[in-house]
Amino acid sequence: MIIVMKKGADKEQLAEVKKRIRELGYKPHVIHGETRNVIGAVGDERGKSVLQALESMPGVENVVPILKPYKLASREVKPEPSTIDLGGGVLIGGDNLVVMAGPCSVESEEQILETAHAVKAAGATVLRGGAFKPRTSPYSFQGMEEDGLKLLALAREATGLPIVTEVVNPRDVDLVARYADILQVGARNIQNFALLKMLGRLDKPILLKRGMATTIQEFLMSAEYILAEGNRRVILCERGIRTFETATRNTLDISAVPVLKEQTHLPVVIDPSHATGHASLVPSMCYASVAAGCDGLIVEVHPHPEKAASDGPQSLRPAEFAAMMKKLQAFAEVAGKKL
Numbered sequence: 001m002i003i004v005m006k007k008g009a010d011k012e013q014l015a016e017v018k019k020r021i022r023e024l025g026y027k028p029h030v031i032h033g034e035t036r037n038v039i040g041a042v043g044d045e046r047g048k049s050v051l052q053a054l055e056s057m058p059g060v061e062n063v064v065p066i067l068k069p070y071k072l073a074s075r076e077v078k079p080e081p082s083t084i085d086l087g088g089g090v091l092i093g094g095d096n097l098v099v100m101a102g103p104c105s106v107e108s109e110e111q112i113l114e115t116a117h118a119v120k121a122a123g124a125t126v127l128r129g130g131a132f133k134p135r136t137s138p139y140s141f142q143g144m145e146e147d148g149l150k151l152l153a154l155a156r157e158a159t160g161l162p163i164v165t166e167v168v169n170p171r172d173v174d175l176v177a178r179y180a181d182i183l184q185v186g187a188r189n190i191q192n193f194a195l196l197k198m199l200g201r202l203d204k205p206i207l208l209k210r211g212m213a214t215t216i217q218e219f220l221m222s223a224e225y226i227l228a229e230g231n232r233r234v235i236l237c238e239r240g241i242r243t244f245e246t247a248t249r250n251t252l253d254i255s256a257v258p259v260l261k262e263q264t265h266l267p268v269v270i271d272p273s274h275a276t277g278h279a280s281l282v283p284s285m286c287y288a289s290v291a292a293g294c295d296g297l298i299v300e301v302h303p304h305p306e307k308a309a310s311d312g313p314q315s316l317r318p319a320e321f322a323a324m325m326k327k328l329q330a331f332a333e334v335a336g337k338k339l
């Protein structure tokens, strides 16, 4: 249920409505808009009609039942797009286009520093790199763990780029949060609700990747888990879904961008690397994603893809990444985005 406050409603009226929502056994979540405040009442779906009576309270404009199972993620609760401020002038959402780039896995000091400097020079504003790797095979490289996080922090110090890195296990949330500027939830963990709830209690942005068989509704419900715990800084990432096609590693669902834009205020980024699985296909999918209206890209870049510990075939070389970034400028302009 959404409680829309009147334009001129004051703080006391807002507080009274919140109090009443709690008395009725629901949790109020206030969204502060530019002209008015809106309260999402979250709780047991059954019996929610009792909230309808709040319409008579001073300062309340109307009470709108919403049919969508997600609320805080919805455009109904927050019509204007969310912008996430990473500091240092890096904004995600709105009319900003963010490019995150770096290796699949952190492998060595030399590798991460070389990549960080190269992607920064090409215009990326966030460095990616996995320290904990969720691999399909238990025999594949599992990541450098805390040593990898330390190397990412070193690369941030050297370049000023904020870092995004994956947390695989709830047990490691505090550790990863000590180093990361954005914590990534991988496709395989999209419905690890225990992990999502923990991330919801953090004061750090979360990059939530769509699972390979996740519907848009399920995707937004997973985002809702994080939002409902209080963390409003969620970035959605489409990274390809599993289809019958085998020419690409996954099938990039570009239509997820406009669909998500209709449903949610959260920023949407595209990962063309895991979506395609082949470096040669990555640039065209970057252009297409920006044309479709995404808020950013997360691209795998490796100085020596032939030697990469993971995902070499889909990693761009620094020169290829720089060429893609140059061409991307024109698409950003047409899409009305600042790169």
Ligand code: PEP
Binding pocket: 104, 130, 134, 185, 186, 187, 188, 209, 239, 271, 274
């Ligand atoms: C990754 O970003 O390296 C990764 C493992 O991605 P995904 O979870 O989308 O497979």
Ligand code: MN
Binding pocket: 104, 105, 274, 300, 310, 311
């Ligand atoms: Mn990867």
